[in-house]
Amino acid sequence: MESTVVTRLSILGHPQRLAVFRLLMRRYPDRVPAKELAQALDLKPNTLSTYVNALMQAGLITQERVGTSLRYAVHMEAAGETVDYLLRDCCRGRPEICSPLASLAAGGDSPITDRKFNVLFICTGNSARSIFAESILRKEAGDRFVAYSAGTKPRSELNPFALDVLEQKGHDVSVLNAKNLSVFQGADAPDFDFVFTVCNQAANEECPAWTGQSVSAHWGMPDPVKAEGSDAEKSLAFQQCYGALLNRIKAFTVLPIASLDRIALQRAIDDIAQSKEGASA
Template identity: 55%
Template structure:
């Protein structure tokens, strides 16, 4: 990266509004987002967001595609990787003895081989349905290779009876399940996570602090079955469909050869998995 390109990137990232827009796009990778959704999520006027996105696009930090009549924006992680490498290799000249954080600030190019068992956290808003289902599924499908956890960003919640019913009907042990808050996990005595997955858009939109250990992340958004109205039978059908979709995705996840993949390759596979399962569900 040339110094002019780096300067453009730093300038684009120097405004809190532009930085928030980029962080939102990153949390939804590998998906792209419509500006109307972004403006509503960030509480910005559409014309203000448009100025922010234009600056980020000019710096090469986001890209835009047209799908029908709608524009879709996507974060360009490769540009961020190049910027981080510029800081480490050029600005700091690799002198980690003088700048200890420089040696640890390049998560996108880390080549450390993953080890097991893996700690996995599923996040939703209330930890009442989708994330609870994902926790139960991974615990049974992943065996002793994974330690499954789930939590919600909402301070208080309780298990949804329809979610508990579908899990029990499928043979999962529901006695170990409980609704938990996200504040339970980023603490000193909590397990260090290897993977953190959001299973609803609202959870992905949250400005959460960085997780200790820089776990790999992915967004596995699922429609909220709790919002389905109608008869109990119609509601139960919605929960069963959510269970089916999550099971398909988690089966593909546990089939990944994680013992032989480095972090960078694993992240790409997670992004591919999010796209592949979404397309299969369509």
């Protein structure tokens, strides 16, 4: 195992290979097309190919062919083994340094307490998907969750089709507005228990490290703002997006959060992103 860990650390010691691995970790459990990886990291296709081949040989990522597209994902078991090995080895005699991390790597035996949780949904424009998610969670379980949303590059106004859908579903749109992610990075910002990215572009970007131990996940959704055609066709795209997010959030709100350890909770949230009920049509 030691030689494997040494190889993996050597591979990750290269800044751009590490950047590929980090992006795939943020997008987990998605399988990300090679073209999207190259665009997000500003890499030439042949350069990206060299990096992903090295990561695959080290067992850190996996590859899948879908049609003519190659898609990549983090090999989470291998990543977990590597971190676990490091913690168990380096922490001998120094539990005051490593014990919190070692506890997580060993399985996370401390469940999140039963209380009202702060949840942040992030997308790029904060004009549709993250606004949908914020509104749905507030309506479905506002007694147990405080919902927020923000954008990495927010638009000045909310999308009118999104507002129409929310009004049709009985949401109060007067409390909504597009916000920059920086709003939640100050000293007075709430501590978030859960942080979800709901668009691929936002997940591909470097998001801030949140204080505390937020559980984060990627719930990527197609952008309804990019829908083309008649107003009816565009409206349908927003309705489908709303419906998919509604299914995911309903599944999230019924999780027994207080009785799950952090590792089990993370897996459950990742599974929601992959469920057919939460898929966008």
